[in-house]
Amino acid sequence: MSKPGQKVFIVDDDASFLKGIERLLRSSGYATECFGSASEFLARRTHGAAGCVLADLRMPGMDGMALQATLAQSADPLPVVFLTGHGDVPTGVEAMRRGAEDFLVKTAPKELLLAAIERALARDARENTARTRRRQLQSHFEKLTPREHQVLSQVMLGRRNKQIATDMGIDERSVKRHRTNLMRKLEVTSVAELVQLAIEAGLRAAG
């Protein structure tokens, strides 16, 4: 069962199969949206929408693998579950290696199919939370002044105020003030908390 706001985007050139799987997912309680080709999906999809992609591997024009590659490069990639008429092992392995959630034949048991979709949706939710948090943090960090950034990176290297002051050529009181300000802006109370947050935001010590 999908969480509110999550959708399964189904991409398949076979209209009949598209209709069948849409019915199954809908009656199983998923929100769905159908697309007849990979390019149609890429053109029409709403950016930032949550969910997963269920795509046919073999399609005329852009095939499933190419769709996955294009999606992976976008800002909001979605987990992909591949379906194929006939599973050939090398293609499946390649798809999984590139990060597909699963690779199933079109006649796979319903349970396997729904489980794969569940996993994909859960992964999307997870990745989405992480992405949201990262974006939040990034916006926090963006509020810091260049001086505060400099101080922060020195702090993360574990240096004392005195050393920082000497290195930056300012007095120790100014360093203290920058530290207080940046900890207030980032809503942290301890140095340990500050370092963890910076790592989470993807900042590097030298940054």
Place this chain on the structure above:
Amino acid sequence: MSWITVIWSIAAGVSLTLAAVHILVWVRKRNALGHLFFSVSAMAAGVIAMQELALMHAQTPAEYGAILRWMHVSAAAMVISIVWFIRCHLRAGRIWLAWLITGLRIAILILNFSLSPNASFEEIHALKEVSFLGETLSSPVGSGSAWRVLIHLSSVLLLVYTLDAGVAAWKRGRSRQALLLGSSILAGIILAAIFSGLMVRGILPGPFIALIYLPFVFAMAFELSLDLIRSNQLSGELLQSEKRMSLAARAADLGLWEWNVVGDEVWTNDVGSNRVGASGSDRPSLERYLALVHPDDRDRLRATLHHTLEGSEDFQAEFRMTGADGAERWIAARGQVERDEQWKPLLLRGVSVDITARKQIELELQNHRKELALVQRVSAMGQLSLAMAHELNQPLGAILRNAEAGELFLGQEPPDLGELREILTDIQNDGKRAAEVINRTRSLLQHRNLRFEAIELQELIEQVAALLNMEMQVRQATLRSVMPHGLTKVRGDRIHLQQVLLNLILNSLDALDARKNGTRCIEIHADQVNDGMIELAVKDTGTGIDPEQLPHLFDPFLTTKPDGMGIGLAISKTIIEAHGGRIRAENNADGGACIRIELPVAREETAV
């Protein structure tokens, strides 16, 4: 009994006997008109001999005149028949001269009956007695008719005509006949003129024509006896030749046969009759003979026989007969029709050979070819199996998902019946779609003989394209067919032609893969090249064919592919040739290969 009576009676007898002999010959051989004319002349000579005998014993001038008048009839018959005999026998003489003499003699006859007493005399005053060969005979005393000049003229013309015909025959190498006939007739004509003159002057009792004719009769009798000797010799040679022929026929196991069309009798030599266990002396009618032929071949053979009689071609047929041992035997027969001048068939004569062993080998070969074709077809289909499984799993997956959804819909309160109905319709459609995929391939996996029918090429190409649809998609190639609208149908076996196209397109796909880049296009062009043939060209933009391999391309077990068997093109060639067509390969000027196939157009089925 006087000498005159004896000699003249013998002359009459000889002439009439010879006339009878030749008339009999003519009755047997109606177109041998020479015999008829000779017979008429001999008959006339016989009658003349008797008339002369009566003439010489005439008692009054009136009686003499009347007999001489009737003698003109027989003389005319004799002259005219000699003229036409020369033409028939020597095959020479000018036709206008022949007609002139004929007309002149008829004119003399008309004069003869309109003048009194006849055309020779203006008047016969009296008869005087002449002693000849110790007998007293009557000789006319009177004045000759002025019209006798016509009789002389006809004699001169006959002389010229005979000379001319004799020379012409001599030149054509018939010297003996020319000399014998020419000289005897010439001598006769000259003697007749002299004797007739002597008769009119009262020196001879009659024209003695019967005697004059005798040398001619002997000349002809000599000819006839030569013919007899020759025919005797010929029949001896014929017997020898027949013996040789029958020895050769028996040694070669060659059946000789004749069908007398007019009398409806079939004759076969001992080889032919032993083969079917019939007695050699039996001469069955055609229908009785056909009863020995296999029922499946009987109508066809009968039709071929009648077709031969009507047409101008030689007879040629292969059919089965029940042999003497009850086993089936294959016979090949050839023959020629003998016809009369009106082109009416008289006789069909020919030879027959037992080809059972050859047919058996052919049949085995055909079976092997059939099996090999199936193996190759299955292997070609194997190349498509991945694409086909994919194509089949599409509708099957759709069915499965729909059924699962349907189950869930049923669990809802209240169930959405509209949606359920739609689901069932979709399931049905997908079921049909899956069945179609299977049907398309099933026929290709069956064992089958060549079954010819009229095939529309567009339809054939579409069927193969449907089979290859998924494979083309996966390998990202396009298939295009170009042909004029309303192209004539070809005569062929659908499955086998599909196999050939499948082979060629799969080869082209491999060639496209080997090239890596460039346009990936396969084109099929079809067009009529002449009255009887349609050409189908499969062109690709692939790597083309190595020129060194081009001459051996259709040899079996030649392959350019690492996993190929090398029988695809060899089988394709066998199939096309079994259709009476041709297949060849070339490279396009702008790269890629082109395989050209010629197939015969489908004709309206006509009776064989």
